[in-house]
Amino acid sequence: MPTTLSVNVNAIAGLRNRRDLPWPNVEHFGRIALEAGAHGLTVHPRPDQRHVRFTDLPILRALIDDEFPQAEFNIEGYPSEDFLVLCEKTEPEQVTLVPDDPSQATSDHGWNFRRDRALLEKVVERLKKKGMRVSLFADGDGDAEAVAIARQVGADRIELYTGPYGGCFDQPEKAAEIVEMLGRTADAAMEHGLQVNAGHDLTVANLPALIRRIPALAEVSIGHALTADALEHGMAETVKRFLRACGQKA
Known part of the structure; x- marks a missing residue:
């Protein structure tokens, strides 16, 4: 199966929030992305x-349900009680759990699966009882034991944190080393029956090498680079x- 694209609209929302005005409209740009062929938001x-x-969230949920029922809604976040209730109300197809501190500017590391095993086991069970697919943010460091724990706590997927790979945009040799490490992590995950997503600082330029190394990559979630490119090419063409x-053909 080809790698699917989920468009992260956080950067669009962040731009909107700089003013007390309704634009750029998150629903509008979500619609453009889905019309252009994105597989989800x-x-x-x-x-x-x-x-x-x-x-x-209810606006984007309705957009998908009413106009793009084949698309998926993916909600990321730290599994606080408020976040879990939000997911239960919104019923996304996928929940991606990240170990972020609320004060972090953005996600910058995966779960410590050994330390956080009990928490993740409880949360994953709760979400899956509501019919949601669960993905766990994971460092792409080749730790086979860690991804085995991800499977043992009940996760369906891991999402490889690709920030270090994106940060090597001007260091091709280092980027190749990181891709190989990400690939080893993906191999271990798939050996344990997990599907593999990826996200963070992925671009048009660095995606092909990642997918060549992980041809079974299920999904990429992209926001920052996609939104930046949309300033130049427009949202539809960027997707x-x-x-x-x-x-994929587009």
Whole structure:
């Protein structure tokens, strides 16, 4: 199966939130992305609502349900009680759990699966009882034992944290080393029956090498680079560029 693209609209929401005005409209750009062929939308509703607001979630849920029923809604976040209730109300197809401190600017590491095993086991069970697929943010450091724990706590997928790979945009040899390490992590995950997603600082330029190394990569979630490219190419054309980078016709 080809790698699917979920468009993270947090950067669009963050730009909107700079003013007390309704634009850029998150629903509008989500619609453009889905019309252009994106397979889903991703949001990360942080407690301070500095990006996506809680009120955006039912609007995006309705957009998918009413106009793009084949698409998926992916909600990312730290599994606080408030976040879990938000997921239960919104019923996304996928929940991606991240170990973020609320004060972090953005996600920058995966779970410590050994330390956080009991927490994750409880949370994953709760979400899966509601019919949601659960993905756990994971460091792409080749730790086979860690991804085995991810499977043991009941997760369906891991999402490889690709920030270090994106940060090597001007260091091709280092980037190749990191891709190989990400690939080893993905191999171990798939050996344990997990599917593999990836996200953070992925671009049109660096996606092809990642997918060549992990041809069974299920999904990429992309926001920052996609939104930046949309300033130059427009949202619809940018989505098509990223789809082509994923190896799809667009």
